[in-house]
Amino acid sequence: MPEKDEFKPIKDSIPTVKDIFKKVVKLEKDNLYHPNPNLDEEVIKIVKNIIK
């Protein structure tokens, strides 16, 4: 049986959803070691930049 692809829910999504996911996860990874109190605003900014 082929292995279940855990990223299928994202792969099956529309391009803007994929784009938001990639950018937000990268933001979280970049800030994993450094506490950043502005991540809520950063996420909103990402969404606004993608959906104009």
Next chain:
Amino acid sequence: MRFIDLKLYNFRQFYGETPKIRLSHGDKNITVFHGMNGAGKTALLNAFTWILYGVFSKGFQKENELISKRAIAEADVGETVECYGELNFENAGTNYRIKKVVDAVVADVSSRTKERLKETTLQAQKPDGQWNTVRNIDSVIGKILPTDLHSYFFFDGERVEKIVAPSAEEKARLANAVKILLGVEPLERAIKHLNSGRKHFEKEMGRLGSDETKEAIAEKIKVDKKHESLDAKINARVKKVDNQRDIVSKLNERIAKHASVEPLTKARDDHKDRIERSRKAVNELTDRLKSVISDRAFLLHTDELKSKVSTFLSELKIKGDLPSGIKAQFVEKLIRKGTCICGRSLDPKESVEAKEAHKTVSRWLEIKGLQQIEDRALNLSANINTWGSRNKDTLEVINDINGQIKEFHNEIARSSEELEAISKKLEGSPLEEISSLESKRKSEDDLLREYIEELGSSRNMLELLAEKQVEISSKIIKLTTKDEKQKLAKERYENVDQVIKATKEVLKLMNEKWRHSLEEKIRGNFSQISVKDYTPRLNKDYSINLYDKASDREVAAGQGESLVLSFSFISSIIEEIRKLTSAHGGIYGTGNSEFPLIMDSPFGALDDINRSRVAAKISMLADQVITFVSKTQWREEVENAMQPKTNYSYVLTYHSPREDTITQDIKLGTKTYDLIKPSINDFEHTEIKEVING
């Protein structure tokens, strides 16, 4: 994470500065420290955990007295004496140096003021060779090698952690640590921040939208708040249940220690086991029942439909809209032959009657899709005729499952009654201790049940609230608007909502896939080392239970099995992380694909067979293995298995202040090294010597 070298100064027995202790990696990845009891093997293991995490293993005593006694004694009154540990390591291509220093002021000749942590520094080397100071030391180290998993990477074989039956607190820490290693933290954080983003766009829609939108959003905010507060309550209740479970389990253990009630406690374990298995069977059967009902139960309500369809098909046949089961090929054959089955001629040239008959029969073939319609009608008729028997089968299956469920419920009721009777007997025990312990256990067990019920009803409520959230969200999304700004806010809201849903689904799938794969690996690794026919099962909270393969019953793991399980667990985690990192380096975790394993007395609790098997597999357990062994543990089979994979090895020469010291040595390769020798002064200390051509 790969350790490069370690240096200690005035740390416990290690008076003065040790040489730089280089640590093996690569093909020959084992480092061995040979030492007698008391020479400092456990101190060395704890030097690693102290430098990295500031913690010590359970067997490490007087953890507030790290500075060498000899260093204190040799210092003047009022003088400050230091002790430090420095560790160089590499992780994901970056070199790190961590140093921890404690100091104390000498109060008089033989005592010191309380030791204090002077500093911990972590530096990372930039590509140009410069060293930069790193802040958030705990966070950085915790992400590389989670603090909560440290007892698996650095462990004392003589006091191996009970991973088979961890406490509630240990379970939570274990699950959290595994989550960090799995690298799902960025996804969890993403959900948290996306939720805030969704709320922001929700508010924006509310501000800009119609009255209907405003109303829906106000309702959504209300439900969200309820969900959030209930979720927090559930988390607290889970902890409460786990703690209560620990209390009951400890009371059970205390009662079981009394040999006089052994038959009763054993019977109690048996009945509990039966109840557990019956409950599991009931859950599985209920799932099966649900699946049968959803797949086939519609058949039980199709009697009326069946007769309607049969009548309809018959009417079609009577009207001539459907040939009565006459196949197209058969009609073609009749035309070719030129004679109908009734004997009339079908040759159009023969007569007017024959021409008419030929026309009628040929018309059957002209109907578009005749073949398919005919086939479907025949199939439908045939299917409808089997509904009756399938109805009977479905009813039989449902009745059979319900019967089995009933039987298991009876079994649960019988065992519960037995448990009640056992409890009464224990409460009536002439031994006051047993009687009072049982009364306490009973009331704590009642409390546990109460907590579990509370938790269950809260979870049901949470599910209802989650359904309500989804319902309002789709209502909001469906609301139409002409205002451009509101449209934009809605589109953003909708996208964020979808990202959250998809990310949650990814997390769920990752967890399921990883846990399943990890369990398979643990089983494989365990069976390669252990001779016993047991199989480990990994629970949802990442704790492990051991089962006897033949009887499928849970067994208590002895110290030897616990040790083998520990090895299997940690080496399986390491293998899985490596697999994940190479498959999904971009999304998963820490970028850490190398792991060390530091083991004090790994062979202590093992019997001869397990010892040989562990020794043979030890270099494969992790990328880097550092192990501390006594002379008696360094047996021929262990040496033969480990020596070819050992790069650096060291001898801890213990200088004993005792007058009756008996010297001891060890022959490694062609040379003999001192293990114990008399101290030239009144203080103990240990020297570390590298074994040459060992």
